[in-house]
Amino acid sequence: MSEDREIQAALAANAAFYRALCQGDYAAMEALWSASEPLLCSHPGTQALHGRAAVLESWRAILSEPPNIETRDARAVVIRGLAFVSCLETIGDTVLTATNAWVWEGGRWRMVHHQAGYLALEQTQDSAPDGRLH
Amino acid sequence: MSEDREIQAALAANAAFYRALCQGDYAAMEALWSASEPLLCSHPGTQALHGRAAVLESWRAILSEPPNIETRDARAVVIRGLAFVSCLETIGDTVLTATNAWVWEGGRWRMVHHQAGYLALEQTQDSAPDGRLH
Numbered sequence: 727m728s729e730d731r732e733i734q735a736a737l738a739a740n741a742a743f744y745r746a747l748c749q750g751d752y753a754a755m756e757a758l759w760s761a762s763e764p765l766l767c768s769h770p771g772t773q774a775l776h777g778r779a780a781v782l783e784s785w786r787a788i789l790s791e792p793p794n795i796e797t798r799d800a801r802a803v804v805i806r807g808l809a810f811v812s813c814l815e816t817i818g819d820t821v822l823t824a825t826n827a828w829v830w831e832g833g834r835w836r837m838v839h840h841q842a843g844y845l846a847l848e849q850t851q852d853s854a855p856d857g858r859l860h
Numbered sequence: 861m862s863e864d865r866e867i868q869a870a871l872a873a874n875a876a877f878y879r880a881l882c883q884g885d886y887a888a889m890e891a892l893w894s895a896s897e898p899l900l901c902s903h904p905g906t907q908a909l910h911g912r913a914a915v916l917e918s919w920r921a922i923l924s925e926p927p928n929i930e931t932r933d934a935r936a937v938v939i940r941g942l943a944f945v946s947c948l949e950t951i952g953d954t955v956l957t958a959t960n961a962w963v964w965e966g967g968r969w970r971m972v973h974h975q976a977g978y979l980a981l982e983q984t985q986d987s988a989p990d991g992r993l994h
Contacts, residue, residue: 747994764937766946768957769994771980774946776935788994795994801910803898805972806963808942812900812908817994823902825975827961829940838939841959842994843977846905860881860903860922860929860951860976 729804732830736802736809739835740826744815750792755785760829760836768841770822793817797824809835814845821845863938866964870936870943873969874960878949881919884926889919894963894970902975904956927951931958943969948979955979 727735739758746754759765759781767781768774769788775781800813809828814821827839861869873892880888893899893915901915902908903922909915934947943962948955961973 763939766937766944766959768946768959768977771957771978773933773948773957773979774935774959776937776946793994799907801908803900803910805897805961806940806942808940810900810961810973812902812910814907823905823907823975823977825900825902825908825959825973827939827944827973839944839959839961841957841975841977843902843957843975844905845907860927 732804732809733802736804736811736828736835737800739809739828739837740800740802740811740813741797743826743837743840744795744797747789748792748795750789752786752789755789756782758837760831760838762831763829763838765837766839768843770842770844774841808838815842866938866943867936870938870945870962870969871934873943873962873971874934874936874945874947875931877960877971877974878929878931881923882926882929884923886920886923889923890916892971894965894972896965897963897972899971900973902977904976904978908975942972949976 765778765781766774766776796816797813802811811826813824815824822842823845824842828835829838899912899915900908900910930950931947936945945960949958956976957979958976962969963972
């Protein structure tokens with residue numbers, strides 16, 4: 727598959743991830759994550775979870791009250807056969823910056839990593855009066 | 861190289877990254893990032909940057925006033941030949957959760973992705989009274 731098609735497929739997988747999340751569809755979410763690789767996932771404001779069991783357990787809890795997320799600015803690159811997709815997530819008044827990483831497994835992209843963090847909260851940080859930490 | 865040695869090398873590379881950052885050592889930082897892969901980087905509270913030029917420019921600005929960062933809980937996994945390291949960063953009173961991804965290039969791990977986001981700020985989010993977004 728050409729890199730352009732890989733990137734289009736990664737963007738489609740990324741959209742499917744947010745669809746499963748918003749629809750509270752645990753079966754779809756479970757199928758989106760790799761079944762064979764070590765997984766890691768960092769939800770907003772929380773330390774990274776490692777391992778398929780911990781990651782899927784966290785999603786099961788989240789999907790019991792699915793958030794309403796709009797995404798924009800999705801951009802994908804392929805690095806040594808893994809896809810990395812960055813995007814912005816909007817949930818109500820909150821905007822998050824997310825990175826999702828994917829491996830090609832069983833003829834499609836499957837997730838191995840998700841991290842979402844708050845956007846533009848620097849000015850609430852007393853320790854960063856200039857609005858920049860690093 | 862065994863996977864255990866790959867993981868030890870990834871943790872050492874991760875430590876070298878934070879050493880370069882705290883020491884404001886731009887030459888070391890530049891050498892830590894892959895010279896051949898597409899790079900992406902999401903600093904705390906900011907949208908992802910894509911491409912070596914944008915990523916290194918952001919580090920040059922940050923290294924002009926290097927932060928004092930302590931790290932802990934570093935944990936590495938290898939996924940299809942890429943290393944992913946999660947850790948916590950403490951800068952003054954602020955704690956961040958970070959993910960750093962690495963490719964094996966020229967006999968060592970070189971960075972392709974960094975994301976750091978604020979830890980445990982959920983309770984400041986009006987839209988998430990239960991302290992959880994996703």
